[in-house]
Amino acid sequence: MTRFVFVTGGVVSSLGKGIAAASLGALLQARGYKVRLRKLDPYLNVDPGTMSPYQHGEVFVTDDGAEADLDLGHYERFTGVHASRADNWTTGRIYSDVIAKERRGDYLGGTVQVIPHITDKIKDVIQAETDGYDFVLVEVGGTVGDIESLPFLEAIRQLANEVGPTRSLFVHLTLVPYIPSAGELKTKPTQHSVKELLGVGIQPQILLCRCDRPIPENERRKIALFCNVRPESVIPAYDADSIYSVPISYHAEGLDREVLRHFNLSFYGEPDLRRWEKIVQSIRAPEGEVTIAVVGKYTNLLDSYKSLAEALTHGGIAHNVKVRLDWVDSQIFEAGDEEAVKRLEGVHGILVPGGFGERGTGGKIEAVRFARERKIPFFGICFGMQMAVIEAARNLVGLKGASSTEFGTCAEPVVGLLTEWTKGNRVETRSAGGDLGGTMRLGSYTAHLAEGSLVREVYDGAAEIQERHRHRFEVNVAYREKLEGVGLKFCGMSPDGSLPEIVEVPDHPWFIGVQFHPELKSKPFAPHPLFRGFIGAAVKQARLV
Template identity: 70%
Template sequence: MARYIFITGGVVSSLGKGLMAASLAALLQARGYRVRIRKFDPYLNVDPGTMSPYQHGEVYVTDDGAETDLDLGHYERFTGVPGRQSDNVTSGRIYQTIIAKERRGDYLGATVQVIPHVTDAIKEFARADTDGLDFVLCEIGGTVGDIESLPFMEAIRQLRNDIGRQNSCFVHLTLVPYIAAAGELKTKPTQHSVRDMTALGIQPDVLVCRCERPLPPGERAKIALFCNVAPEAVIPALDARSIYGVPLQYHAEGLDTAVLRSFGLPAEQSPDLRRWDDIIDRLTNIEGEVTIGVVGKYVGLQDAYKSLHEALVHGGLANRVKVNIRWLDAELFEQAPDDVAAQLEPCHAILVPGGFGERGSEGKIASVRFARERKVPYFGICLGMQMACIEGARNTAGIAEASTTEFGPTPEPVVGLITEWMTAEGLQKREAGGDLGGTMRLGAYDATLAGNSHVASIYGATAISERHRHRYEVNVHYKDVLEAGGLRFSGMSPDGQLPEIVERPDHPWFVGVQFHPELKSKPFEPHPLFASFIEAAVKQSRLV
């Protein structure tokens, strides 16, 4: 039976529970254990798929088509274990399932209540699909004291009793603030947070204390005394120069050792951390720098492009260069068209990421034109590929009115709504007026690459699988005229109906992809497209 580690947060949000969970899983994995991480989100949305990126950051998509919290991206990047539908659940999904059962009469006339029905559903989720695992790490979203998270707290309290105390561990992440006027680190917020936990029937086994300054032994002992944990189970967590230094930092402070001891497991043997040492070496001993201009519409919140940011860093790791990202608001390019060249000229490469809606689209198209005409490396992802096709249609294929039906009726729908496509389960159909949630082309799909194409040489293969999240697609009926204008369709769905990749053979590096390659990139295994893109940026930096 798998052992469970429940990770909670207190005092304030945004302390880094997701990174801590990912780092702990990586450390256990480095000791030879098989791990999986799950996220419990207390909000009432069924999933984050319909939420604004400014509300919740990016939506991370798994191979099996789940739209999930961005923390699942951290989990995958740190462990290499692909996420699944069963790894993220929300209050909305729990209640949706329970209400559907009640409507069917599955409860046989019983009064449906939070306890036991909601808590049982949460426990069922936590225990499902865990065969062959040594540890299941469950991160509880939000902060202790939030009314939304109470059913989850009660569920994990019950689950410890169900599986036995010897098979569970509670790790609580808190804040130890530094008060400059007093010149002291204050432990009282942590004490109150643990008191709130114990009032819910949960006694933390390990405390992870986020702090700006080193935690003195005296303060560490004070926390241990008042919070009823062993001194060695109070783990300081200071800011790291890079998120990829966090596993090494937590190991140095004894996090994995404390967790294993709480299970009564041996912790004397050191984990194999060579992959993490290599990553830090590549981050520290760089051989140059490049500047990448990212032209998007959600640049005010970097979490909206979290996986993209990390994939660019991974491309830098592959080339031993530091990647400086210049976040550019596409909408500002529309308001001041003359600024396009001034803003993009300092960039060694340009990337237009995915997004939805018309706002900023003309600014993105202007960025594509700049990259094409100036021979600057260009990478278009999802909407970025569609904008590349519309720019090519307008400026190299003679289709002046080229546009996308996403922005309204158009006489030249170079990009249009996908109404049907094939999946492993059969033909999928969608209607323009249907629901928005969970109705896109989601998850991993195969693509076939032209053997003599640039992308085939980058991948080293002609058959690939990548993750998708989109509702609109480049119209294959425009393929011939766009190719006559110099834009080659070098990747297609296996049935030849859906364009997956375009490139420009007459350009140093110009690639547009309908999928999201950033979702599969890892620091120890950079995605080949990002590694090649940064390599092209390095070459461009030597020309300017």
């Protein structure tokens, strides 16, 4: 029997609904239950794929090629359960499907309305592909009270009534702010937020109260009284020094016990949280520190690189070191200022991440050159690999006109638009003038690794790997011979040999560029091999081993 747990948020945004849902999933897993997590987003975009990182943060990509909300990354990192296209639905996607059915005549001439057609569609996607799971945790994006969220709230209200209280639970995350001038924690925002939920017919059974200090017992009783919940169901959600300590904190406050109590499930004994305790211990008591310069263009909003930052932390956990990230705006290198380049001196590794557009590319190329010439461990991801190839073409091969057609026509198109590729048993085709949304090489693809290469060693000897992609341009394989002639080896290729997936420099301490996004598959309890290897090289650079 599948049980549904709906996680909503109130008062303000960015309280941590995604981390709360992921942490609860991890706790239920630790008690032996099978879980799946989903995200409902109220914005009108079909998916976040065409949204600026400054608007929405990172775009997470699933194995089956969905461009999804960054919270799906938290779900995967905390539970290890791979998300899919079925696990992230937006208002735009819901309405697109309903309107398409109306155009086909599926509603037999009936008037199409938010209720029941939109809400029925939402209920259908919540319940799809849930057989075999003990719990499906559904996070509703946005803040209660926003007009955009109303169809989703109405849908989960209806679904809870249909499946009954033995199979449904509402968890509401709110803010309990501390007012310094009064010297008090204030419960009124939580009361008003629950009142908003009650106004749409939803009574939450558990309240997660985000706070920066303990909530006194009398304040918890007050919240319980005014919000019509048990005092034990008022769970403090404390600020944490690491997101990976949140499952431990929630367990200490009784969240998992309250969830199981609601469903009349046994909660005797303790969940196995040893792997989380080990992770937190490594983060809080590292044996050293390395500094990694991340040279990118979205460094003013670090949510743009959420999975990347976490994967680097995972690499540190693998070596029991703290990874200090120096976020560097690539544009500072473009004026040719020698002082700017000195910003990279003393770092133990340089990483150039993914991105789109020409802005900041000159600085990224300079960062690649600095890492190559100074023998500093280098890791280029997606766009970062392309910049590494362009740098080698310009400075080693001597092709001064080497560039990417993403920035316009060029004399030497070392990187070009991908117009045709194979996915499974079908051929995908794209054109330069086509839609932007969902038209990249997306999802999991196979790469073959060259025997004797560093990257094959990094992957523990694997000859074939599966990694997730998100890009529209590819390194031009026609330049392979020239580039390999100056020491940039193409050590990972697509199965048909037409698409370069990985490059490396053999006579360098650690210089690897990959066309895919390995950060999307890294987890704190299973660091990705490439991040484990990169941080290991940084540790050697810092002479910590």
